[in-house]
Amino acid sequence: VPFAIIAAYCFSKGSRKMRAWMLRHKRLGPPIRDWENHRVIRPKLKAISSVMMVAGAVMSYFKLHEEQPVANVVITALFLASIAFVLTRRSAPPGRSRTRAAA
Numbered sequence: 001v002p003f004a005i006i007a008a009y010c011f012s013k014g015s016r017k018m019r020a021w022m023l024r025h026k027r028l029g030p031p032i033r034d035w036e037n038h039r040v041i042r043p044k045l046k047a048i049s050s051v052m053m054v055a056g057a058v059m060s061y062f063k064l065h066e067e068q069p070v071a072n073v074v075i076t077a078l079f080l081a082s083i084a085f086v087l088t089r090r091s092a093p094p095g096r097s098r099t100r101a102a103a
Helices: 001-014 016-024 029-038 042-062 069-087 097-101
Strands: none
Touching: 001 016, 001 029, 001 069, 016 029, 042 069
């Protein structure tokens, strides 16, 4: 999710055609529109992105733990900051109940 949001922002500054494609995309479009319109990340996407970032941190640990310990610390810190960002965003637009937002 955070990477799709960053990509959408970058494309909004560079390629209108690519941005339009991302917004119309079946899977990418709704989360990007949720973010742009309400600054919301759906709970399911929060869970998926957090799990994927933890998996990335674990993989980088096993790959870099002996050769590049400083890089490993930096990567882990970036993943943790990204996870904290994602988890602290709202899960539903203002005024919507949690039950309707989860559906």
